[in-house]
Amino acid sequence: MSGADTRILVLHGPNLNLLGTREPEVYGSDTLQDVDKGLNLLARELGVEIDTVQSNHEGELIDRIHAAREQGICGILINPGGLTHTSVALRDALAAVAIPAVEVHLSNVHAREPFRHHSFISPVAVGQICGFGVASYQLALRGLVMHLTK
Ligand code: DQA
Secondary structure, rough: HHHHHOEEEEEEEEOOOHOOOOOOOHOOOOOOHHHHHHHHHHHHHOOOOOEEEOOHHHHHHHHHHHHHHOOOOOOOEEEHHHHOOHHHHHHHHHHOOOEEEEEOOOOOOHHOOHHOOOOOOHHHOOOEEEOOOHHHHHHHHHHHHHHHHH
């Protein structure tokens, strides 16, 4: 697969719309717009196309994952937010479409409360990147594109 026909869906889960004002000591002061701007710049550099979506609703995220198959999406970059630690349904949606996905988190979930140490998503993901703040997204996009174009 060449970069030019590589379409990637970026999914931001619950509460990520509040980035910038939400617990800045944990998640930093960049907004979701800043994150998407950085991803768009990197996507251009890597020669891939990205669509970004944020939703606070589990069902909407699942619908977007289902639709990705018909839309010719080749890879999914997903920060499932709190659904990481609770959602069998989101995990099943990713497994059902079998589109390579990379799980991303701003914070190092493994160094936080024990309930954040378990991810329902990791077993169906190509890999997980966490702990680098906004740079986690850049690393995750690079990793996903590398995986898709190898
Ligand atoms: C998060 C980590 C989750 O545990 C939390 O519920 C979030 C954000 C992160 O990006 O660090 O909403 O996914």
